[in-house]
Amino acid sequence: MAERGGERGGFGRGFGRGGRGGRGDRGGRRGGRRGPRQEEEKWVPVTKLGRLVKEGRFTKIEEIYLHSLPVKEHQIVETLVPGLKDEVMKITPVQKQTRAGQRTRFKAFVVVGDNNGHVGLGVKCAKEVATAIRGAIILAKLSVVPVRRGYWGNKIGQPHTVPCKVTGKCGSVTVRMVPAPRGSGIVAARVPKKVLQFAGIEDVFTSSRGSTKTLGNFVKATFDCLMKTYGFLTPDFWRDTKFVKSPFQEYTDLLAKPTKALMLDAPVENIEA
Amino acid sequence: DSSVSVRASTGKILSSKEEKRGRGGMGEEVHLGLPGPWAEDYREKADHYTTKIGGVPDWPTEDMGIKPHLLQCSLCGTKLCLVAQVYAPVAKLNIESRTIYVLVCPTSKCGPNPQSWKVLRVQKCHSIVQTNGKVDEVDQRKASCNISIYSKKRNKLKHSNAPIKCPLGKVKEDDPSLPVLPCFYIYYGKEKLGGKGIVGPNSSESVSGKEIADVANDEEEKWEGESYEYDRALGADRTFLKFKKRLDAYPQQCFRYSYGGKPLLAATNLQESRVCKLCGAPRQYELQLMSPLSYFLHEASDGSSDYAPDNWTWLTLVIYTCSKNCCPSTCVGKLVLPRQSQPTIPSCNLLQGT
Numbered sequence: 330m331a332e333r334g335g336e337r338g339g340f341g342r343g344f345g346r347g348g349r350g351g352r353g354d355r356g357g358r359r360g361g362r363r364g365p366r367q368e369e370e371k372w373v374p375v376t377k378l379g380r381l382v383k384e385g386r387f388t389k390i391e392e393i394y395l396h397s398l399p400v401k402e403h404q405i406v407e408t409l410v411p412g413l414k415d416e417v418m419k420i421t422p423v424q425k426q427t428r429a430g431q432r433t434r435f436k437a438f439v440v441v442g443d444n445n446g447h448v449g450l451g452v453k454c455a456k457e458v459a460t461a462i463r464g465a466i467i468l469a470k471l472s473v474v475p476v477r478r479g480y481w482g483n484k485i486g487q488p489h490t491v492p493c494k495v496t497g498k499c500g501s502v503t504v505r506m507v508p509a510p511r512g513s514g515i516v517a518a519r520v521p522k523k524v525l526q527f528a529g530i531e532d533v534f535t536s537s538r539g540s541t542k543t544l545g546n547f548v549k550a551t552f553d554c555l556m557k558t559y560g561f562l563t564p565d566f567w568r569d570t571k572f573v574k575s576p577f578q579e580y581t582d583l584l585a586k587p588t589k590a591l592m593l594d595a596p597v598e599n600i601e602a
Numbered sequence: 603d604s605s606v607s608v609r610a611s612t613g614k615i616l617s618s619k620e621e622k623r624g625r626g627g628m629g630e631e632v633h634l635g636l637p638g639p640w641a642e643d644y645r646e647k648a649d650h651y652t653t654k655i656g657g658v659p660d661w662p663t664e665d666m667g668i669k670p671h672l673l674q675c676s677l678c679g680t681k682l683c684l685v686a687q688v689y690a691p692v693a694k695l696n697i698e699s700r701t702i703y704v705l706v707c708p709t710s711k712c713g714p715n716p717q718s719w720k721v722l723r724v725q726k727c728h729s730i731v732q733t734n735g736k737v738d739e740v741d742q743r744k745a746s747c748n749i750s751i752y753s754k755k756r757n758k759l760k761h762s763n764a765p766i767k768c769p770l771g772k773v774k775e776d777d778p779s780l781p782v783l784p785c786f787y788i789y790y791g792k793e794k795l796g797g798k799g800i801v802g803p804n805s806s807e808s809v810s811g812k813e814i815a816d817v818a819n820d821e822e823e824k825w826e827g828e829s830y831e832y833d834r835a836l837g838a839d840r841t842f843l844k845f846k847k848r849l850d851a852y853p854q855q856c857f858r859y860s861y862g863g864k865p866l867l868a869a870t871n872l873q874e875s876r877v878c879k880l881c882g883a884p885r886q887y888e889l890q891l892m893s894p895l896s897y898f899l900h901e902a903s904d905g906s907s908d909y910a911p912d913n914w915t916w917l918t919l920v921i922y923t924c925s926k927n928c929c930p931s932t933c934v935g936k937l938v939l940p941r942q943s944q945p946t947i948p949s950c951n952l953l954q955g956t
Contacts (some may be wrong), residue, residue: 373853375846375893377915380900399837401846421825436828454830464833468843471835544825577915 372404381576382408390447394475396575403470410473412443415466418523418548420458437461438548441469442527449473450524450552452545476528477558481508489531493561497554500546501539504554509534520544521551528555632793635688635857637898641785648787650701650724651689655856655895657785659684659703662724675707676717683708683781683910686857686891688788695927700725702921704891706910708781713913721921783911784902788856795851841870845917849892856895862886862925868917881928891919 374380378393379402387393390409393400400406407413418438425432435458442448451469455461479492489511496505504521509532515525517535525533541547641657648654650662661668673682682705691698703722712718833843845868849855858866865887878885899911 373894374897375849375917380897401838401842419825421828423828423830425830434830436831451835452831453833468833468835471838474836540827543827545828 372402374402374404376401377577378402379405386576390473391475392576395573398575400471400473403467406449406470406473410443410447412445413441413447413470413473414443414527415439415441415469416523416527417462417465418520419544420461423454435461436545437465438545439465439469440524440527440548441466441473442524442529444527445529446476446478447473448476448524448528448552448555450548452549474556475559476530476555477561478530479508481510481532486511490533491530491558492563495554495557495561497550497552497557499549499553500543502541502543502546502550503538504547504550505536505538506554507534507536508532517551518547520548524548524551524555631860632863633859634791634793634852634855635788635859636791636852637854637856637894638787638789640902641787644782644785646785650687650699653687653689653788653790655686655786655788656783656899657684657687658780658782659687659705660701662699662701662726668722672720672722673705675709675712676720677712677715678707678709678718680707680709680712681780682706682718682720683783685783686895688857688859688889690859690861690888692861692927697725697927700927702889702923704919704921708783708910710910710913713910714915719919723923723927725927783899786898786902790859791852793848793852793858839869842868849894854894855892856898857889857891859889861888865890865920866918867920878924878926878928881924881926883924883926883928885922886925887920888923889921891921893917 372379372383374383378398378400381387382405387409390406393405393409416439418440420435420437422433423436425434434454434456436452436454437458439451439453439462440448441451449469449472451465451467451472453461453464453468455464477492478488479490480488481490490508491506492508494505494507496503498504509516511532513532513534515522515530515533515535517525517533518537518541521535521537525535535551537547537550539546539550635653637655641654644656645658647658648660650660652660674680675682684703685706686702686704688702688704689700690702691700701724703724705720705722707713707718832840834840835843838846845866848866877883893916896911896914896916900909903909903912
């Protein structure tokens with residue numbers, strides 16, 4: 330692939346200055362100009378957020394959640410959430426009827442999580458199983474969300490259950506999670522139990538409704554429920570938000586929208602229970 | 603029908619999509635600009651046949667006669683610096699000496715605004731001039747401004763038109779105060795679209811056969827009612843995921859060149875300018891700059907605070923040129939004001955999940 334100078338006549342001269350080549354030492358770790366696969370492990374960020382993460386501007390992924398920035402590269406999540414484990418929940422064949430028979434593809438469901446407040450779910454269809462699994466892992470990492478945990482009663486020790494009753498829905502399946510006392514464990518069917526374990530919830534009562542036979546919808550409903558834990562306004566959040574400048578806004582003051590008084594303190598918004 | 607029976611017997615069904623995927627998009631090949639060596643001195647001169655990123659623009663002749671405010675930022679008036687210089691001859695129209703220059707304002711304030719970008723197309727047009735009985739073949743180099751730049755930030759499209767001019771005045775040479783971006787040269791590769799089995803960059807997760815077997819033979823649950831689902835993630839939609847997939851095949855591509863081909867879009871909200879302002883011919887896609895370019899420039903910065911590439915948030919910058927490669931023969935000093943683009947909103951204000 331790496332044909333110097335290209336093939337078309339006009340482009341051949343594009344590399345005519347090969348003699349001047351030679352690498353300056355000024356920054357620029359680019360590498361990989363030889364074989365295409367040599368520096369494959371090195372991540373070249375595509376988005377601005379990716380560039381900021383790569384150079385180490387963020388220590389925790391909560392700083393990204395604080396500003397609701399969309400995460401478009403899975404390497405961002407890999408860098409910021411180190412203990413991420415993944416597990417394939419199911420691979421099902423899906424079929425499509427064509428004129429000349431049936432076309433079978435495989436659909437993979439993968440859940441990732443660090444067992445401590447971050448969980449993601451990915452679904453991918455592909456013609457080969459390995460491709461589907463790989464793609465689903467990447468999509469799961471792109472969908473990592475924070476999970477809020479709270480207490481059932483006394484606020485002793487670390488939070489262990491959901492902070493309040495929440496419910497999530499996908500298709501006809503609704504899943505309701507109810508706080509449980511310590512030691513109850515996860516009271517749920519096998520499939521959502523796995524997702525809840527990856528999320529780091531230790532005790533919870535669940536109740537489901539609808540056609541839970543469609544386990545794809547069941548697991549998505551559980552995930553939706555977990556996404557909502559941080560969406561629920563509890564009295565802890567009644568204090569006025571102190572806004573912090575987004576990481577993209579450093580150079581362009583004129584683009585700041587004046588809502589409330591912008592205070593430039595250290596972030597006060599702790600995303601812990 | 604014989605063709606149907608052949609397919610059935612081999613057991614493999616080629617969908618129409620698969621066949622189309624073999625091409626680079628609309629039957630045109632896509633050439634990728636891949637990073638080559640850095641220049642030893644960022645201000646070193648090359649010739650106008652060189653394709654490079656950053657550095658000093660190499661005009662074909664000393665006295666280009668480009669109107670000075672073509673080389674100035676339309677917002678703040680600072681002299682523009684070169685981002686990319688692409689030697690782009692058009693074999694079909696027999697234009698051998700044609701180069702495209704992409705310029706940007708070096709100040710960080712103007713960075714996010716698409717009006718701070720300008721693209722020039724410089725080509726050689728032969729013309730015969732008769733003066734006093736002598737026949738002179740005059741190579742007139744006309745600089746005509748290119749046309750529109752579609753800077754695609756995430757989910758937002760900006761659009762700017764550069765004013766179109768005719769040569770007047772002189773260009774100062776060798777201005778040492780001219781800001782210059784770090785310079786490296788480009789070599790070309792062709793994009794080969796691999797099959798599905800291409801190993802992605804994170805192939806460290808090896809999928810063992812046993813694992814697949816375990817999951818496939820499931821116990822009491824039957825996952826029923828599943829059908830094909832398009833890729834989706836919280837922060838990225840299907841178009842972006844496809845864009846990223848093409849990018850991951852060659853993660854260092856700095857630009858994509860495909861004369862008259864189809865651009866690789868990262869979002870679906872693309873407004874297009876259809877018509878060349880000079881001649882009225884429709885514009886066609888020629889090349890697009892890609893985000894690894896801003897990554898490389900960012901990496902090469904010397905840490906100064908007012909460094910423009912640190913502020914770029916675009917995913918891709920699509921450049922359309924006149925399909926007829928027009929070359930105005932009369933000097934018309936018409937100034938076309940750039941169309942006002944939407945106010946730029948920094949990426950931090952993006953909505954989640956769109």
